[in-house]
Amino acid sequence: MSDKTFDPSRRNLLRAGIATAVAVPFARLALDGSAHAQDLPKLALDxxxxxxxxxxxxxxxxxxxxxxxxDCANCQLYQGGADSEWGKCSIFPGKLVNAQGWCTAWAPKAG
Ligand code: SF4
Known part of the structure; x- marks a missing residue:
């Protein structure tokens, strides 16, 4: 005969473990994203x-x-901060574009 009741403290521990398991990869992604942005090369004009x-x-x-x-700073695809001189752009993955730059893919920022 087994006891089917589940100890609430074990349930909370399980929930906390699941929440941590889900949150850690996202936190790592967020940290990696900011670290990488500083290390990315500037987009070469050639x-x-x-x-x-x-x-x-x-x-x-x-x-x-x-x-x-x-310019890039007011483009929907620009991912740099409001006061950053350089930032990521989804058109040029792995490179930084200048906030005062521009290209023909420019699209106005919403809102
Ligand atoms: S490079 Fe082009 S697409 Fe990217 S942010 Fe600047 S204007 Fe927008």
Missing amino acids: DPQAKALQYVHDASKAGDARQEGA
């Missing part, structure tokens, strides 16, 4: 994809395709 999308580090030097005032 990068083939950068050239294809007419990327420039200084939006004021972009061609006629650029909308007035458009």
Whole structure:
């Protein structure tokens, strides 16, 4: 005969263990993400994809395709902080783009 009742303290311990097991990988991802951003190389202007999308580090030097005032800092795809000079961009994974840069994939930030 077995006792089917489950000790509440064991249940809480199990819940805490599951929560920790789920949270740790996300915390590690968040930490890794910030650490990697500092270590990433700046996007080179001669990068083939950068050239294809007419990327420039200084939006004021972009061609006629650029909308007035458009730059990486106000682009939906820019992942840098509000006051960061360089940040990640989902179009150029593994590279940093300049907050004052621009490319033809620019899309206005929502909100
Ligand atoms: S997609 Fe946006 S953030 Fe990325 S390089 Fe182009 S303008 Fe800058």
